[in-house]
Amino acid sequence: ETNSNVTAVKSGTKSKSAEDSLSSAGSSSGTVAVRSSTKSKKTTAAASDELEEVGYGPGDTQEIAAKAVRFLKNGGTGDQMAQQPFDYGETVTLYPSTYSREGYIFTGWNDMSDGSGMLYYDQQSVKSTSLSVNYINLYAVWSPVEFTVSFSANGGTGTMLDQTFKYGVAGTLSSNQFKYTGRTFLSWNTKADGTGTSYADNATTTISSTGDGVTLYAQWSDTVSYTVRHWQQNLTGNAGTHDSTNYTCAETETLTDKYDNSVTPAVKTYEGFTAPSTQTITLTADTSANVVDYYYTRNSYTITYTNPEGLSGDSVSNHTAITGVLYGQSVTLDVHTFKKDKDTEYTNKLVLKANGSTSYPAYVNGVSTYTVKVKGTTVYTAYGWVSPVTTASTTTSATTAAIQSSLVRLLGMTELEEVGDSVANGGTLVCKGNTTLVPSFTTDVTESPEDGEYTLPGATRNGYDFVGWSESSSDSSADYSKGEEYTISSEDDVLYGVWSKSSSSSSSSTSTSNRYASSSTSRVATTSNASRSTAQATPAVADGNATVVAKKSTTKTKATGEAVKDDVPPTGEDDSSVQQDEVREAARDLIKLTGLFD
Secondary structure (H helix, E strand, O other): OOOOOOOOOOOOOOOOOOOHHHHHHHOOOOEEEEEEEEOOOOOOOOOOOOOOOOOOOOEEEEEEEOOOOEEOOOOEEOOOOOOOOOOOOOOOOOOOOEEEEEEEEEEEOOOOOOOOOEEEEOOEEEEEEEOOOOEEEEEEEEEOEEEEEEEEEEOOOOHHHHHHHEEOOOOOOOOOEEEOOOOOOEEEEEEOOOOEEEOOOOOOEEOOOOOOEEEEEEEOOOOOOOEEEEEEEEOOOOOOOOOOOEEEEEEEEEEEEEEOOOEEOOOOOOOOOEOOOOOOOEEEOHHHHHHEEEEEEEEEEEEOOOOOOOOOOHHHOOOOOEEEOOOOOOEOOOOOEOOOOOOEEEEEEEEOOOOOOOOOOEEEEOOOOEEEEEEEEEEEEEEEEOOOOOEEOOOOOHHHHHHHHHHHHOOOOHHHOOOOOOOOOOOOEEEOOEEEEEEEEEEEEEEHHHHEEEEEEEEEEOOOEEEEEEOOOOOOOOOOOOEEEEOOEEEEEEEEEEEEEOOOOOHHHHHHHOOOOOOOOOOOOOOOOOOOOOOOOOOEEEEEEEEEEOOOOOOHHHOOOEEEEEEOOOOOOOHHHHHHHHHHHHHHHHHHHHHHOO
């Protein structure tokens, strides 16, 4: 456009812009001048005789077919310039522009706001060729400022070429080529200290400058990364050879600290492994060299066979302790032939509460609370070994060992699920620490009386007639009557006496208020077990570990249920038997409450 040899091709018809419309509203005729398609030509010398149509240059006189020209800002700022009038045939110079625009340079005027029309240079010489219209609009033409973007290593080393950007026009920044020992490149910033405008590496963005250029400073981190790897010895690995053949990497950490700092990463705690000593390294710029490897060796344990109950049929001397067993190592256990005597204890029970009051107490068999217990006989069959306590520690205190032994004796090893997992004779045990093994057994249980059936007694109370027995202490009607057969189904069966006030007019009020017509009707409690028959347990073995499930024998022994008053042992039982039963129950509760065994 600044070269007079460039041909300006312009359509004879153009659409009117919004600013044209607003401008025409102020003309007296309401008509905007349309430039003639016939213009004067300027020729250039050429080898041929052909004429080349060219546009007007800055020194040429441009034709204007109007009485005046209005100068519009077109995005610029400044006071509105005065309208410039013309006389027909007069040649004048356009007023110099007084407008400005930040980031842009004024390059002339155009009769179209988008710059697609005829260009008029600043202070162009023009000549009025027609006064048929009042004025034409000339729009300021703006060109974005071009400026240089330079790059500073900001403490780093290397060189980078400058770039040229245009104001308000997006461009793509070059990728960082600088290096800084012990530092990592982060971004670019218009200030060296990073408090200016930040730009990402290789970002496509607009950068503002009034023409003086912009310097972007490399921003560097003051930290470097380092790696900590934690290795665990393989079961077959050589503890002294630290490589991936003998060890497996269990965990990797990526940490950061300042360049040239000395760091001492912490070791970790892994069950069954001994941690190494800590290491200290000085961080370098080469992050691949900032690596700490920690190697954890497997602990060695001992598996010991014991016989805390003094059982017969075998001897501990026949079962040698297994030493030097690594954590996680599988070992095959011995087969034992220990024998355990039958055990008789109380299983299910029924508590009969006479349910009287302070003023009018009630009694059943002479006491206010009467307990009926069902005796069970347990037969033991050798199964394998069980570990009451497994610990990853290297030692077990004498006190702990004594507690373990006492609990084993108290429980009689009849509730293996509360003590530990049992492994069958000749089975496989996975070592988790120093282990003490005791013989384990499967159990067969027979109960007496058969099916736990008991004939309910009556009760007495002054001023009241006995109605029967109820499962609720507040019922006014009975669920069971005197003489009815009741099945004792659990350790928590409780029945309460039901009473009605005595009446002189009726001596049969007890049977009237009882919703059961016959005392010979045999009923079974809603919570009762239909059968007391059980089958001998078959150990379930998975991955070499066995779980003992105690099931009851199909063989039944008929006997008479034993009635026991409060705090009075049943017929044929002495105080020590009852105390032993209570101690066992207390021991079980202790285990559950303290979580001593997992």
